[in-house]
Amino acid sequence: xxxxxxxxxxxxxxxxxxxxxxxxxxxxxxxxxxxxxxxxxxxxxxxxxxxxxxxxxxxxxxxxxxxxxxxxxxxxxxxxxxxxxxxxxxxxxxxxxxxxx
Amino acid sequence: xxxxxxxxxxxxxxxxxxxxxxxxxxxxxxxxxxxxxxxxxxxxxxxxxxxxxxxxxxxxxxxxxxxxxxxxxxxxxxxxxxxxxxxxxxxxxxxxxxxxxxxxxxxxxxxxxxxxxxxxxxxxxxxxxxxxxxxxxxxxxxxxxxxxxxxxxxxxxxxxxxxxxxxxxxxxxxxxxxxxxxxxxxxxxxxxxxxxxxxxxxxxxxxxxxxxxxxxxxxxxxxxxxxxxxxxxxxxxxxxxxxxxxxxxxxxxxxxxxxxxxxxxxxxxxxxxxxxxxxxxxxxxxxxxxxxxxxxxxxxxxxxxxxxxxxxxxxxxxxxxxxxxxxxxxxxxxxxxxxxxxxxxxxxxxxxxxxxxxxxxxxxxxxxxxxxxxxxxxxxxxxxxxxxxxxxxxxxxxxxxxxxxxxxxxxxxxxxxxxxxxxxxxxxxxxxxxxxxxxxxxxxxxxxxxxxxxxxxxxxxxxxxxxxxxxxxxxxxxxxxxxxxxxxxxxxxxxxxxxxxxxxxxxxxxxxxxxxxxxxxxxxxxxxxxxxxxxxxxxxxxxxxxxxxxxxxxxxxxxxxxxxxxxxxxxxxxxxxxxxxxxxxxxxxxxxxxxxxx
Numbered sequence: 201x202x203x204x205x206x207x208x209x210x211x212x213x214x215x216x217x218x219x220x221x222x223x224x225x226x227x228x229x230x231x232x233x234x235x236x237x238x239x240x241x242x243x244x245x246x247x248x249x250x251x252x253x254x255x256x257x258x259x260x261x262x263x264x265x266x267x268x269x270x271x272x273x274x275x276x277x278x279x280x281x282x283x284x285x286x287x288x289x290x291x292x293x294x295x296x297x298x299x300x301x
Numbered sequence: 302x303x304x305x306x307x308x309x310x311x312x313x314x315x316x317x318x319x320x321x322x323x324x325x326x327x328x329x330x331x332x333x334x335x336x337x338x339x340x341x342x343x344x345x346x347x348x349x350x351x352x353x354x355x356x357x358x359x360x361x362x363x364x365x366x367x368x369x370x371x372x373x374x375x376x377x378x379x380x381x382x383x384x385x386x387x388x389x390x391x392x393x394x395x396x397x398x399x400x401x402x403x404x405x406x407x408x409x410x411x412x413x414x415x416x417x418x419x420x421x422x423x424x425x426x427x428x429x430x431x432x433x434x435x436x437x438x439x440x441x442x443x444x445x446x447x448x449x450x451x452x453x454x455x456x457x458x459x460x461x462x463x464x465x466x467x468x469x470x471x472x473x474x475x476x477x478x479x480x481x482x483x484x485x486x487x488x489x490x491x492x493x494x495x496x497x498x499x500x501x502x503x504x505x506x507x508x509x510x511x512x513x514x515x516x517x518x519x520x521x522x523x524x525x526x527x528x529x530x531x532x533x534x535x536x537x538x539x540x541x542x543x544x545x546x547x548x549x550x551x552x553x554x555x556x557x558x559x560x561x562x563x564x565x566x567x568x569x570x571x572x573x574x575x576x577x578x579x580x581x582x583x584x585x586x587x588x589x590x591x592x593x594x595x596x597x598x599x600x601x602x603x604x605x606x607x608x609x610x611x612x613x614x615x616x617x618x619x620x621x622x623x624x625x626x627x628x629x630x631x632x633x634x635x636x637x638x639x640x641x642x643x644x645x646x647x648x649x650x651x652x653x654x655x656x657x658x659x660x661x662x663x664x665x666x667x668x669x670x671x672x673x674x675x676x677x678x679x680x681x682x683x684x685x686x687x688x689x690x691x692x693x694x695x696x697x698x699x700x701x702x703x704x705x706x707x708x709x710x711x712x713x714x715x716x717x718x719x720x721x722x723x724x725x726x727x728x729x730x731x732x733x734x735x736x737x738x739x740x741x742x743x744x745x746x747x748x749x750x751x752x753x754x755x756x757x758x759x760x761x762x763x764x765x766x767x768x769x770x771x772x773x774x775x776x777x778x779x780x781x782x783x784x785x786x787x788x789x790x791x792x793x794x795x796x797x798x799x800x801x802x803x804x805x806x807x808x809x810x811x812x813x814x815x816x817x818x819x820x821x822x823x824x825x826x827x828x829x830x831x832x833x834x835x836x837x838x839x840x841x842x843x844x845x846x847x848x849x850x851x852x853x854x855x856x857x858x859x860x861x862x863x864x865x866x867x868x869x870x871x872x873x874x875x876x877x878x879x880x881x882x883x884x885x886x887x888x889x890x891x892x893x894x895x896x897x898x899x
Contacts, residue, residue, distance in 0.1 A: 240854075
């Protein structure tokens, strides 16, 4: 996927999921202030992005993302990681532990 | 046996039938009460055929936890059987392009695992495992069971017949694990009818049938959203009007294909032979039928009106019936092994307490009540669901509730070891269970009426509904199964989740009202007997329905938010929800929190 294609996909996901006007979704728009999303919305963005990246997102990396531009870069990096076959982050239980083997 | 000299018996427990239920009970008893003298009497001999032995067994969380941990089979299951990638459903237009069906299923293997078991292999291997500590009689049939007089301490007598002729075993306990032979059920008149009226046919094909093959490779997003290409390892269900079809992988690249259909919608005669089943698939599931063209089925089996209930499964008269010898509800949701788990576990406890001289009528009665409630809960979930399968929005909403209910109550009962708690505490859990059952009936009835009266799509179709990794009420219910809790914490959690269940029921009602619109709101209320409901309906929440996304987010409960995240925001047709509710109730619901009572 080219950066432009990723951009279009990200805008489509944001507008469809959160009733946002496409014109309001700019590269420099901040997710939490400009687009008025909260932490649950953020989880849902990453759920939707799994269908693009084919990977479980890294919660630590995801937490750092502030703008639409950074979100696009994140998808780019995830696609590259998928290409390289990088391992995915661990699943965490609600108490912070990982599921028993 | 405290007051029964062991010398007068040949065995402590005779298990009639060495299928999955009987062999797992034998292994459980061997691990937990190794001093017991246990016999298993089974007419068939090894080796059992692989793949085609019995209908494939797909486990869900309870049965998996039992096999993996209570029976210590985790390393064996990981090595020898297929992991299961959860339940997966494809709903919506059954005759349109498969890519347009709405998919409900995980992106990857769920954190709490389950398996696709090969029954032939599992039963061969379990026999080899239990014969070290159990008197395993293969190629031997139970001719009859002579039960001791009720209330007496005399041994039961089990008359068996094999190559060496007839022999009599005398035993303290007798367990019927004969499946559909229903040894004790017939003898003691334990049978009861089921409200589920459906039949099934199934066959196996000697190749891997991947549901992903039903969608063209050019549909990249459809293929990528299954993160690791493991859809085929799910128990895949294709749902349509009055039916569902399963596609289940078996070991050795075989696949099981089954039709389950309600009699009301699809008379059994429309699919009771292989030829008719294939014709039936061509009509109702054309994409799958096309994939199966030219594929030779290795077998074909049917079960007409497969569901049946029982009056009880356990008695202080030292007998029990486990597995299909006692109950069979429905293959949807893969709960067969769950029933085995609960029946075996209560039976093992009763046998132990009998030895210790502490077995009470109270425990036995509670165990019977629990199993019957479990059966009734599943009847509520599954009976007359034919129209619900027709619509992806109705079905998806109901499916999410069924998960909620399973994880919050049924699975929690096992994972929190409620069965091992004292009777008084279990009674409190059972009372909570009655509350869950009441709420579930509201939801199931609402879903049925919604499916029948549906006027508006009310739903912008999502293509894939998978649970979020975190920050979701429903996901948390699944994930917290593996979080250890003491009895007080388990009880508090189940009580807390009951409040969420009530919110869930209210949300289903709101969605149904929007779906049936002003034309049918009053009729829906009549069909579900809304006037008799005892459920908090929050006027403030109702007023938010037409509000902005940010307003809804600020005012919705966690459950309401979860449903909106997963099933979308129903746009409605211009009639505000408050007005629809007024039509349904015949009066206004004021903010906040009025009770919708008669």
